[in-house]
Amino acid sequence: MFEKVTAAPADPILGLTDAFRKDPRTDKINLGVGIYKDEAGQTPVLRCVKKAEARLVQEQTTKNYLSIEGTEAYGRVVQKLLFGAGSAVTEAGRARTAQAPGGTGALRIAGEFIARQLGGGTIWISNPTWANHRAVFTAAGLAVKEYGYYNAATKDLDFDAMLADLSQAKAGDVVLLHGCCHNPTGIDPTAEQWQQLAKLSAEKGWLPLFDFAYQGFAKGIEEDAYGLRVFAEHNQELLIASSFSKNFGLYNERVGAFTLVATDAAVADTAFSQVKTIIRANYSNPPSHGAAVVAMVAEDAELYQDWLKELAEMRDRIQEMRTLLVEKLSSRGVDQDFGFIARQNGMFSFSGLDKDQVERLKNEFGIYIVGSGRISVAGITKSNIDALCDAIAAVI
Numbered sequence: 001m002f003e004k005v006t007a008a009p010a011d012p013i014l015g016l017t018d019a020f021r022k023d024p025r026t027d028k029i030n031l032g033v034g035i036y037k038d039e040a041g042q043t044p045v046l047r048c049v050k051k052a053e054a055r056l057v058q059e060q061t062t063k064n065y066l067s068i069e070g071t072e073a074y075g076r077v078v079q080k081l082l083f084g085a086g087s088a089v090t091e092a093g094r095a096r097t098a099q100a101p102g103g104t105g106a107l108r109i110a111g112e113f114i115a116r117q118l119g120g121g122t123i124w125i126s127n128p129t130w131a132n133h134r135a136v137f138t139a140a141g142l143a144v145k146e147y148g149y150y151n152a153a154t155k156d157l158d159f160d161a162m163l164a165d166l167s168q169a170k171a172g173d174v175v176l177l178h179g180c181c182h183n184p185t186g187i188d189p190t191a192e193q194w195q196q197l198a199k200l201s202a203e204k205g206w207l208p209l210f211d212f213a214y215q216g217f218a219k220g221i222e223e224d225a226y227g228l229r230v231f232a233e234h235n236q237e238l239l240i241a242s243s244f245s246k247n248f249g250l251y252n253e254r255v256g257a258f259t260l261v262a263t264d265a266a267v268a269d270t271a272f273s274q275v276k277t278i279i280r281a282n283y284s285n286p287p288s289h290g291a292a293v294v295a296m297v298a299e300d301a302e303l304y305q306d307w308l309k310e311l312a313e314m315r316d317r318i319q320e321m322r323t324l325l326v327e328k329l330s331s332r333g334v335d336q337d338f339g340f341i342a343r344q345n346g347m348f349s350f351s352g353l354d355k356d357q358v359e360r361l362k363n364e365f366g367i368y369i370v371g372s373g374r375i376s377v378a379g380i381t382k383s384n385i386d387a388l389c390d391a392i393a394a395v396i
């Protein structure tokens, strides 16, 4: 029977990583996949994570299954990061959190919950967005529509297009929003725009689903939750998919969370019982280790401060690379204005490089960038930035 199966197209980003691995050039640079690299080009285990892991190994007494939704401590920590300490949502018992295998796992739970329990409606995703969004929601059985987001001419948010498209979203439709550090553009709504979006959502009755994969990478843990917290003030119901892959550097431990906010505690319990049914039929119960690390770091005052410091180091290094990239391109006589790169948030930048330029960077210089021109700024270091700028100047 297997002979009849046709080959699936390679994942565009992971396929790029494969091509990068096979490239024999020693000066090659991978700016495709969204993984943080330090100044030495490494993706190290955070120091706070190492400390927590050592303690966990000492204290662990069993490898027994977790419950379907994971540990209480983890749920508490996730909600505190999302809504702030002592938030109204948490105090009223309106939120329920399930530990999930990565942000992707959390998005899939959200997709299936919407498909099975909310009438299987339409989900609106930004154009552009993280490539896996469409795949995850389509696999869950949802119809996917796009709303405008990026203005290629101004290299900024096309807020008018976003509002115009979202004003067509019907009551009961779901709208996916990136909590911060929009992937792939690096452009987030301003505080006023978040306010406007939250009001529109409440007025129109569409359900917001926040994808929160980069909390702490724009300005800080509290600052980056601004948009979500504005929505939590205006909306009775919310869904959130969290990921700790990037901000804890726990990529391969698969640490994410699905959070549901309902009008009251009783409704939250009933809705969450269906979420547990979905999880049970998918992977039964979540992996323990990564989430235990996150819970330990977040609940220990000293480790928490260590984490904030390490997160700031990652954020500041990326910001420094953004500024340097702009300066170095300009000092090479590139007259195209790249100033927007320094104003964007998070790991990514929509560089404006076209498909041919991206192809030339790969073939002639061993520099790997996604076809859309999205650069993972987190992969730039002081040792590869000059070669990168020389190459960009040569293909422009």
Ligand code: PLP
Pocket (backbone or CB within 6 Å): 034, 101, 102, 103, 104, 105, 130, 178, 183, 211, 213, 243, 244, 245, 251, 254, 255, 256
């Ligand atoms: N959402 C966005 C916007 C992402 O960029 C990513 C990862 O790149 C994810 C979700 C998935 O995160 P995870 O690796 O935790 O599944």
